[in-house]
Amino acid sequence: MVSSGDDILSRRIAELERENAELRAYAAAIDLGGDSVAVADADHRIVSVNAGFTRATGLTLAQVAGRAPGFLRAGLHPPEFFEEVCRTVARDGHWEGEVLNRRSSGEIFSEQMRITVLRDEAGKVSRHLYVARDVTEMREATEGLWRQKNYDPLTELPNRSLILDRLLQSLVVAGRENRRAALLFLGLDGFKTINDTLGHTIGDMVLKEVARRFQMALRRGDTLGRFGSDEFTVVLPGIDSVDQVETVVRALMECLxxxxxxxxxxxxxxxxxxASLWPGDGEDVESLQRNATSALQQAKQSGRATYRFFTPDMDARAQARTRLAGELSDALAHEEFSLVYQPMIDVESGRVAGAEALLRWQNRYIGAVGPDQFVPLAEEMGMILPIGRWLLGAACREAAGWRDLELGPLKVAINVSARQVQQTDIAELVRAALAESGLAPELLTVEITESLILTSGAEVAAKLQRIRDMGAHIAVDDFGTGYASLSYLKQFPVDILKIDRTFVADALTNPDDARLIEAIIGLGHSLNMKVVGEGVESLDQMVFLAERGCDLVQGYRFSPPLAADRFREFVKGHR
Structure with a gap:
């Protein structure tokens, strides 16, 4: 007879065989499924993985056993992300979400993952179950559809739908931060002619290049989009003043x-x-869009290459600036520019050594316009190049005439802009002006800014050396404001340093300015340079500079800038 103990053992063996069969069936089902499964112990060390895990990661159990699943991270999530995952698993016993991991090949892939805590009969954590599904293709397909819906296929810029969404976001942020936002509509002038004459293929290539240039001209955080055939739009967040908008607008126009x-x-x-601005030009996206469109239409009706603001108060300021720009573009043709000359005095002899030629503009409608208004505008418009050529020629001709009147060997100093030096053959312009006027090269001083020295390299230095090789001199204007060091000066052919007027103004009351002037004079003389003190308005300032060895001075202490005939009289009276 079979004992009851044998019966119990047989039944137990049969139960275990059934359980093992079920476990094998479960394991086979898990392996055949598409999900990746990893089982880790209470300390998150991997103890088992399925075939789906190996397919997804390229790693076998032998390669990952004993390691924490975190080694698979792609490194694209911030640390806070995983800290929150750990807190959720500890608190709730599970977490589900999307993570970016890295395969053994280095390829990054996206997984929809669920982490579950398994506990034993005593309630203690025994296992952590990681079940994940590769959603990379689905995610890429979804992103592709989203991009197709929200981006222009030609320029790869945000389209109308996305740009209006970005505008709405900017309005929300601006309201929260008590700031402003702006919407710009840009229309290409004459683009239809390009399509008609050169064809749509060339037209498409033009649009792509225009988009690239516009993108380069914008600030970080601005959003450029394509709104239509030849229309682009820009969302400007974080605006504090209309000047910021104008700066961006001019950069966009200049890039073409x-x-x-x-x-x-x-x-x-x-x-x-x-341009339209929020708040003020509309309270919602639609009204801002409508008003920016109206402003663009006004700009097109006013002529090409111009801009308009929508609101009356802002438009008045923009209109005034636009009018000034329009008048400036015709100023040379109408001979509205003139030169005045501020005497430069030799400190040792007290005699007139020469003069600095200064540009003035008397518009036939507006009247006198200060250099602080029109020179920056001329720089922005690119007008500084033809204006600079005219100034150079006119000053050389006037200085050559001083010789005929037997006024002595008077030098003339002429300011040139950084753009003139960088974008033109400035040495050839100087040579031509000297040849046309007959002025001796040694009587010409070309003044550059200290900022040019700080931001330029060998190419600019070579241009200046060519000027110096002709016999002309190079001066650095407003020296001391840009922190140019000895090493910078030694790289450029400089003959004269001009101390900025702000230091001279405070030299008698500000010890720091006094020491700085002394240092500039010492530096200049150590490099065999002459030093000029600008903005001298009192006898005490003159004495201060003279005692410290300054070579030349200029300022209202001696004379304001004078018209050409009055300068000649001044020289005759101070022989």
């Missing part, structure tokens, strides 16, 4: 000044711009 070279065609293009 250089011709576009497409398939051998040189294409000149400009744009008109309309």
């Amino acid at each position: 000044h250089e011709p576009l070279v497409v398939e051998g065609h040189q294409i000149l293009l400009s744009c008109s711009v309309g």
